[in-house]
Amino acid sequence: MQLYMVEDAENLAKKAADVIQEIIKEKPSAVLGLATGSTPIATYQELIRRFQAGEIDFSQVTTFNLDEYFGLEPKHPQSYHTFMHNHLFNYINVAEENIHIPLGVHKDLGDVEGYCKTFEHFISYCGGIDLQLLGIGNNGHIGFNEPAEQLQAKTHLVRLSEKTLEANARFFSKKEEVPQYAITMGIQTILSAKKIVLLAQGVEKAEIIQKLFQTGITTDIPASFLKLHPDVIVIVDQAAGSLLNCNNKECC
Numbered sequence: 001m002q003l004y005m006v007e008d009a010e011n012l013a014k015k016a017a018d019v020i021q022e023i024i025k026e027k028p029s030a031v032l033g034l035a036t037g038s039t040p041i042a043t044y045q046e047l048i049r050r051f052q053a054g055e056i057d058f059s060q061v062t063t064f065n066l067d068e069y070f071g072l073e074p075k076h077p078q079s080y081h082t083f084m085h086n087h088l089f090n091y092i093n094v095a096e097e098n099i100h101i102p103l104g105v106h107k108d109l110g111d112v113e114g115y116c117k118t119f120e121h122f123i124s125y126c127g128g129i130d131l132q133l134l135g136i137g138n139n140g141h142i143g144f145n146e147p148a149e150q151l152q153a154k155t156h157l158v159r160l161s162e163k164t165l166e167a168n169a170r171f172f173s174k175k176e177e178v179p180q181y182a183i184t185m186g187i188q189t190i191l192s193a194k195k196i197v198l199l200a201q202g203v204e205k206a207e208i209i210q211k212l213f214q215t216g217i218t219t220d221i222p223a224s225f226l227k228l229h230p231d232v233i234v235i236v237d238q239a240a241g242s243l244l245n246c247n248n249k250e251c252c
């Protein structure tokens with residue numbers, strides 16, 4: 001993993017947008033894997049700014065999102081469908097038919113399994129993900145791959161951990177409203193991307209970023225599996241990187 005420590009959230013967004021812009025410049029029909037959460041919002045704003053300035057064209061780009069809350073209709077105000085449209089898609093020229101976000105509503109559980117397989121196949125059909133953008137949960141989750149004894153390889157239904165329910169309660173009027181399950185790409189789905197960019201900002205991510213760089217590969221920290229990938233860039237602001245000893249080559 002290659003570490004970039006930048007001064008603040010603004011520079012983090014610029015650095016992440018640079019990487020995404022470069023990919024689209026090299027391949028206008030790039031397939032982007034996108035993330036939700038508060039961390040990538042500034043990156044999406046920077047991409048919108050660059051699109052409006054005529055610096056990036058998304059007309060041939062395809063997108064796949066990492067995850068979606070199970071049980072929320074796409075139009076629900078807290079769904080990741082709504083999030084992505086409000087924070088990015090409504091303001092750029094990506095074609096609606098090229099946007100793929102896991103569906104959170106299904107008639108029964110049998111449907112979900114079949115749907116997850118179809119989602120996986122569709123990523124392959126589109127040529128695989130060129131660049132996967134990731135945030136990190138404060139328990140080390142990526143997408144909604146929660147710490148557990150075993151991690152799932154492919155897109156699947158997952159029960160959210162207490163820590164995640166608490167962390168995500170801020171987006172809902174009360175914790176009880178946070179859906180208990182989600183559909184998420186699996187670890188192998190994520191690792192199949194050609195390039196991965198993980199973003200972390202703010203002091204509340206400092207501890208998990210320290211653990212990520214200091215421990216080996218463990219299912220207790222799902223993000224640690226990124227160490228198996230040859231092209232991962234971790235971009236942190238100074239607050240999120242504040243517990244790293246960057247003179248120590250092992251951490252970078």
Ligand SMILES: N[C@@H]1[C@@H](O)[C@H](O)[C@@H](COP(=O)(O)O)O[C@@H]1O
Pocket residue numbers: 035036037038039040066067134135136137138141142143144164168
């Ligand atoms: N499923 C998302 C993750 O993809 C995201 O990385 C995480 C961190 O969110 P934040 O950036 O708000 O800290 O939140 C959610 O749980």
